[in-house]
Each structure stands twice: as structure tokens, then as C-alpha cells.
Amino acid sequence: MIRSAAPCEVASPTVEVEERIGRASATLTPAERRVAEVVLEKPQLVAFGTVAELAEASGSGAATVVRLASKLGYDGFTGLQTSVQHALARQLRPAAERIREPAASDAIGRHLDLELDNVATTLRALDDGALTDLVQHLAAPTSRVFVLSGDASLGVARQFVAELHVLRDDVSLIDGNDVAVRRAVSLMRPTDVLVAIDLRRYDRWVIDTAREAQTHGVWCTAITDSLLSPLAAVAEHTFTVAAAGGGPFDSHVGTLALANVIVAALADRLRAEATDRLDRAEAAWRKGDALTDR
Amino acid sequence: MIRSAAPCEVASPTVEVEERIGRASATLTPAERRVAEVVLEKPQLVAFGTVAELAEASGSGAATVVRLASKLGYDGFTGLQTSVQHALARQLRPAAERIREPAASDAIGRHLDLELDNVATTLRALDDGALTDLVQHLAAPTSRVFVLSGDASLGVARQFVAELHVLRDDVSLIDGNDVAVRRAVSLMRPTDVLVAIDLRRYDRWVIDTAREAQTHGVWCTAITDSLLSPLAAVAEHTFTVAAAGGGPFDSHVGTLALANVIVAALADRLRAEATDRLDRAEAAWRKGDALTDR
DNA sequence: GGACGGATGGAATGTCTGTTCCACATTGTA
DNA sequence: TACAATGTGGAACAGACATTCCATCCGTCC
Numbered sequence: 001m002i003r004s005a006a007p008c009e010v011a012s013p014t015v016e017v018e019e020r021i022g023r024a025s026a027t028l029t030p031a032e033r034r035v036a037e038v039v040l041e042k043p044q045l046v047a048f049g050t051v052a053e054l055a056e057a058s059g060s061g062a063a064t065v066v067r068l069a070s071k072l073g074y075d076g077f078t079g080l081q082t083s084v085q086h087a088l089a090r091q092l093r094p095a096a097e098r099i100r101e102p103a104a105s106d107a108i109g110r111h112l113d114l115e116l117d118n119v120a121t122t123l124r125a126l127d128d129g130a131l132t133d134l135v136q137h138l139a140a141p142t143s144r145v146f147v148l149s150g151d152a153s154l155g156v157a158r159q160f161v162a163e164l165h166v167l168r169d170d171v172s173l174i175d176g177n178d179v180a181v182r183r184a185v186s187l188m189r190p191t192d193v194l195v196a197i198d199l200r201r202y203d204r205w206v207i208d209t210a211r212e213a214q215t216h217g218v219w220c221t222a223i224t225d226s227l228l229s230p231l232a233a234v235a236e237h238t239f240t241v242a243a244a245g246g247g248p249f250d251s252h253v254g255t256l257a258l259a260n261v262i263v264a265a266l267a268d269r270l271r272a273e274a275t276d277r278l279d280r281a282e283a284a285w286r287k288g289d290a291l292t293d294r
Numbered sequence: 295m296i297r298s299a300a301p302c303e304v305a306s307p308t309v310e311v312e313e314r315i316g317r318a319s320a321t322l323t324p325a326e327r328r329v330a331e332v333v334l335e336k337p338q339l340v341a342f343g344t345v346a347e348l349a350e351a352s353g354s355g356a357a358t359v360v361r362l363a364s365k366l367g368y369d370g371f372t373g374l375q376t377s378v379q380h381a382l383a384r385q386l387r388p389a390a391e392r393i394r395e396p397a398a399s400d401a402i403g404r405h406l407d408l409e410l411d412n413v414a415t416t417l418r419a420l421d422d423g424a425l426t427d428l429v430q431h432l433a434a435p436t437s438r439v440f441v442l443s444g445d446a447s448l449g450v451a452r453q454f455v456a457e458l459h460v461l462r463d464d465v466s467l468i469d470g471n472d473v474a475v476r477r478a479v480s481l482m483r484p485t486d487v488l489v490a491i492d493l494r495r496y497d498r499w500v501i502d503t504a505r506e507a508q509t510h511g512v513w514c515t516a517i518t519d520s521l522l523s524p525l526a527a528v529a530e531h532t533f534t535v536a537a538a539g540g541g542p543f544d545s546h547v548g549t550l551a552l553a554n555v556i557v558a559a560l561a562d563r564l565r566a567e568a569t570d571r572l573d574r575a576e577a578a579w580r581k582g583d584a585l586t587d588r
Numbered sequence: 589g590g591a592c593g594g595a596t597g598g599a600a601t602g603t604c605t606g607t608t609c610c611a612c613a614t615t616g617t618a
Numbered sequence: 619t620a621c622a623a624t625g626t627g628g629a630a631c632a633g634a635c636a637t638t639c640c641a642t643c644c645g646t647c648c
Contacts, residue, residue, distance in 0.1 A: 029596085030595085031597090032595095047341075048341065050635065051637085052635085052636095055597090060596080061598070062636080063596070063597060063639090064597075065636095066636070066637060066638085067595095076636070077636060085342045088382075088386060089338045092385055092386045106422070107559065108420055108422065108425070108555060111551070111555045112413070112414065112417040115554065119413060119547065120410065123405060124406070128400070151456075153453075154456060155450060155451070155452035155453020156450070158453075159447075159448070159449020159450055159453075161449075162445075162449055166542075200587065201585045201587065202586050203584065203585060204584055226331070226334060227316035228315065228316075228319050228327060228334070228588070232319060233320050245554065246558045248460075248561045248568065248572060249457055249554075249557065251550075251551075252550065253554065256450070260405065260541065260545050260547065261401075261405045261540070263541050264405065264542070265401065265541075267542045268401075268541070278542060290499070291495045291496065291497060291498065292495075292496050292498050293494065294524055323624085323625060324625080324626095325625075325627090345606060346605080355627035356605095356607090357608080357609090357626070357628080359606095360607065361625095361626090371605095371607085372607095
């Protein structure tokens with residue numbers, strides 16, 4: 001049987017160092033061995049710590065630490081530390097960069113990795129408290145919900161609006177020419193809720209509109225690419241999305257995944273009313289025979 | 295129902311730092327903002343690097359880096375560095391604790407699993423030959439491209455249309471009332487291309503419209519949930535998508551990922567014309583000062 | 589039992605890094 | 619246009635660090 005030769009390339013934090021320690025383990029003195037054990041068990045201590053800390057953790061002297069590093073073939077402790085740092089950095093790289101290394105296998109696979117990373121990064125960064133707060137505002141029966149989006153994400157925003165609108169009334173997308181947008185904003189009330197969606201290379205009119213809405217006392221949330229986004233400045237909560245694209249455009253897959261979570265959470269909170277609305281829509285479809293299974 | 299208070303301790307690489315940057319973002323000077331961007335994008339540089347390196351990476355001086363750290367409330371750069379180190383160390387805690395991540399009993403984790411699966415299933419099922427063929431038809435300069443979508447996926451379809459339209463002319467979404475739709479179909483020609491998007495509980499009008507288009511000799515492609523879909527019957531190629539949703543609606547994350555792949559492939563094939571179109575759009579935006587970085 | 593060799597940790601040293609201060613540039617304003 | 623205020627980076631300074639050297643200790647062999 002030919003076993004695949006260790007396909008798991010993630011490996012432990014310090015492949016390079018482990019190998020050198022294994023190779024030299026026979027020639028290590030007792031004190032050096034204690035240091036080596038700590039290096040293997042707590043790589044962070046090597047990556048972030050100092051010679052003195054590593055010496056204390058292993059119950060030895062600073063000189064022993066440096067001697068071990070030299071014996072392993074490194075240029076002093078600094079060399080060992082650099083090696084461990086590189087290993088750790090490689091392990092926690094956001095996968096978006098990891099992909100470009102292997103000379104891009106097939107196009108579809110590259111997209112797959114990219115989009116998976118977009119979804120994972122976006123949803124892992126999602127703060128539960130902020131989500132709950134947003135949903136609470138979206139669920140308020142007295143509020144009206146407005147969605148504002150840059151041109152690049154307009155389709156996804158429309159998808160978001162459409163699904164929100166199934167769950168509750170008074171959901172609208174702010175869109176159209178300058179006159180229409182300004183009118184819409186001028187009619188906003190402090191009880192209203194705004195969800196603004198825009199990624200870097202921000203549309204100026206979106207930023208301006210969001211700012212204007214905030215001055216009207218509207219409760220704002222931002223879905224954007226960074227906490228340094230101008231949208232974040234006007235928002236109570238900011239949800240950051242990963243949007244690395246394999247083509248000429250940003251990918252809004254992460255944004256849509258986030259939208260799905262928000263919609264699902266809102267549906268959960270509005271269960272009673274939402275199911276009623278869904279049932280009525282269902283009845284209307286059935287009456288008109290609008291849907292079919294085949 | 296008492297919601298579990300979501301202890302979810304995973305968090306993103308630098309939750310602490312991110313929060314502080316978001317809070318202070320309004321008071322940051324231009325140079326400080328550049329530094330902050332690097333801090334958010336490359337935490338490793340802060341954790342492993344020095345003030346000088348961070349200064350160079352952000353194109354600013356060492357003093358600015360230290361000032362930013364102080365402004366964020368840290369005790370100098372050292373404090374900022376320590377904070378990032380702690381965050382990174384938490385993130386890469388080996389396997390033992392991270393195994394909980396994919397399991398995920400909380401709502402967000404459930405969505406994460408679902409959406410990852412949607413993307414993976416959809417793109418893994420994507421046939422390279424079919425994709426190439428579709429792109430070839432989409433790239434034909436004599437063809438006109440029509441996109442047809444069920445109501446549930448209309449937003450994603452609009453996103454698809456918008457991006458296609460940046461790459462080439464004559465792309466339109468078939469939408470509107472029955473009269474408008476029938477007129478649009480009646481004017482179709484055998485050289486045209488139709489991409490029909492609809493998932494189970496198919497919209498009858500979408501199926502009918504697609505069939506009608508086919509009788510006009512239009513080259514049809516289906517993006518749907520199954521090869522048994524009625525859309526598949528009229529299509530030259532059928533791309534199946536996974537759309538399991540955590541809420542009351544289907545998730546169109548997989549569909550959007552597929553759309554991204556198609557758009558990217560088309561952009562690749564139309565490189566010359568597409569970049570020209572992108573450049574002209576860019577010039578127009580610049581002239582009107584429509585986009586901004588902050 | 590004494591002397592030798594290696595191992596070990598403490599202290600001195602020189603380099604590197606973070607911090608602070610100040611002169612210069614840049615922006616906004618009268 | 620001139621002035622004021624703020625932003626900004628270079629240079630000096632002080633501290634921390636890795637490194638090296640050396641005295642001490644322990645085990646071993648003669």
C-alpha cells in the first residue's frame with residue numbers, strides 16, 4: 001500500500017525548527033534539552049519573547065539558550081526567533097495570500113479558495129452582540145428600514161432588501177438620481193434605521209448620503225471593508241466583509257453571506273409576523289399558480 | 295426563549311486593536327490612518343516587526359507610528375505590539391481548541407458551515423468545459439445577452455447583469471410585467487444568449503419565458519438547483535448550485551460565487567475590450583470625482 | 589583523592605530599538 | 619499674501635536586548 005506522503009502541509013507551528021531539534025537531539029546537553037522542550041511546546045514564547053524569558057521558562061541561563069540556537073545551526077537566538085516567526089506567520093496567513101504561492105493551479109480552484117476565505121473571514125469576524133443589536137433595530141415595528149449601497153454591490157443590496165421586505169414592511173433601497181436620493185433622506189426620521197453597504201473606492205454619494213442621514217438622527221449600520229471606512233464613522237455598528245475577487249471585480253459573496261445571517265436572525269426574532277407574511281405570499285402564489293415544482 | 299449568551303471566544307486576529315482603531319478612526323491624521331491600515335491588514339508586521347519596519351510599510355515616520363499607538367490608548371508601540379501578539383497567539387492556539395470552530399453550535403457558526411458548503415459544492419460541481427463554452431458564447435460580439443431570474447434570486451441576477459455589462463454591451467435583465475417580458479422575448483434572435491437562473495419552487499413565468507426563448511432559437515444556459523429542473527430541459531448547459539439556507543430563504547451565496555467565476559472567465563477572454571471599457575469608466579469617475587478612498 | 593574537561597549561569601558589552609524632542613512642511617484662515 | 623495651527627519625519631537619547639566572556643560547578647578518569 002502506498003500511503004500518501006503526509007498531504008497535510010499545515011503541520012505544526014515550527015516544522016523547520018522541529019526538524020533541526022530532532023537532528024541535533026543526540027548531542028544536546030541536559031540544560032539545552034530543557035530549552036528545546038520549551039521551544040517545541042511554546043513556540044509563541046520564542047516568537048514573541050526574549051532570551052531571558054525563554055531561559056527562565058526552561059530553568060536555565062541566557063547563555064544556554066543562545067548556545068542551543070547556535071548548535072541548531074541558527075545565527076544566534078535571533079535566527080531561531082526569525083525562523084519560528086516565519087513558521088507562525090505562515091500558519092495564520094489569511095489564505096487569500098496563501099493561494100498565490102502555488103502558482104495558481106486551476107482557475108476554478110483558485111476561485112473556490114478565494115470565496116471560501118471570503119465567507120469564513122466575514123462570518124468569523126461577525127460580532128454576535130452587534131448582530132443582535134442590529135436585528136433588534138430591524139425588528140422594531142415603528143422603524144422604517146433603508147438600505148443604501150454603492151454601485152458595485154447594488155445587486156446584493158437589492159437581494160438583501162427583497163428578503164427583508166418579505167419579513168417586514170417599510171423596507172426600501174435608496175436609489176435613483178441625486179434629486180430622488182436627497183428627497184428620500186430629507187424625509188427620514190430619528191426612528192428610522194439605515195444599513196449602508198459600500199467597499200473601498202467608496203461612492204462619494206453613498207458616503208454623503210449616509211452622513212446626511214446620520215444628522216437626521218437615523219440609526220446607522222455599516223457593511224464595509226474596513227473599520228477605517230468613512231461609513232464606519234457614521235455607524236453605530238460596523239460589519240467588515242472580506243471581498244477578495246479572482247476577476248476584475250470585488251467578490252460580494254462574503255457580503256451576501258452576512259446578509260443571509262442578518263435576514264435569518266431577523267426572521268427568527270419576527271417569527272410570528274414573518275411566518276404570517278410568508279403564508280400570505282404563499283397563498284397568493286398558489287391562487288395564481290405562480291410557482292411550480294417542475 | 296433565552297438565547298445562549300454566545301461566549302464565542304474565537305474572534306478575529308486582532309479584535310481588541312480593531313475596536314480601538316474603529317473608535318479612534320475619526321480623530322486620526324492622514325499619516326496615522328496609513329499606519330492603521332497596515333496594522334489591520336498585516337498584524338504580523340506589528341507582532342513580529344519593529345517601529346521602523348511598520349513606518350516604512352506605511353510610508354511614514356517612526357514617530358507617527360508611536361503617536362498612533364499612544365492615540366489608541368496603548369502605552370507606546372510596545373503596548374500595541376503586546377496586544378497584537380496576544381491576539382495572534384490566541385488565534386493560532388493549536389488545533390485542540392480550534393476544532394470547535396467548524397463544529398459550531400451557535401447560529402453564526404451554523405451559517406458559516408452552510409455557506410461554506412454551498413460555495414464548495416457549487417464550484418466543485420462546475421464543469422470546466424461547460425464554463426468555457428458559456429464564456430465563448432458570452433464573448434461573441436454579435437450576440438446579445440439576456441439574463442432571466444426567478445424572484446427569489448433577482449438581486450443576485452442583477453449583480454450578475456451589472457458586472458457583465460461592465461465587460462460588454464447588450465446585456466440586459468428580463469424583468470417587468472407580463473407584457474414587457476413577452477415583448478422582450480418576441481424580439482429575441484437566434485444569435486442571442488440567455489442565462490436563466492431559478493431554483494426549486496420555480497417561477498412559472500421564468501420557465502415559460504425560457505421555453506419561449508428556446509423556440510426562437512436562443513442559446514440557453516441554466517443556473518438551477520438540479521439537472522431535473524425544467525430549466526435544464528431547455529438549456530445547452532446546466533450549472534447546478536447548492537443553496538441550503540439557515541433562515542427561511544434559500545442562500546444564493548453559491549449562485550453568486552458561480553456568477554463571479556463566469557464573470558472572471560469572461561473578463562479574461564475579453565481582456566482587451568474589457569480593460570478598455572473599465573478604463574473609460576474609471577476616467578469618467580475620476581472626472582466627476584465620484585469615488586473616494588476615504 | 590586530585591586533576592581535567594565539559595557544562596552552566598552570571599556579568600560585561602555593544603548593538604538595536606522605542607521614545608522624545610524639535611525643526612520643517614502643510615494646511616486652513618484672516 | 620501672511621500668519622497661525624497642526625501634522626510630520628529626522629535625530630538624539632535612554633533603555634532593553636542578544637551576545638560573549640569567564641568564573642564556577644560537576645562528573646569523570648587517571
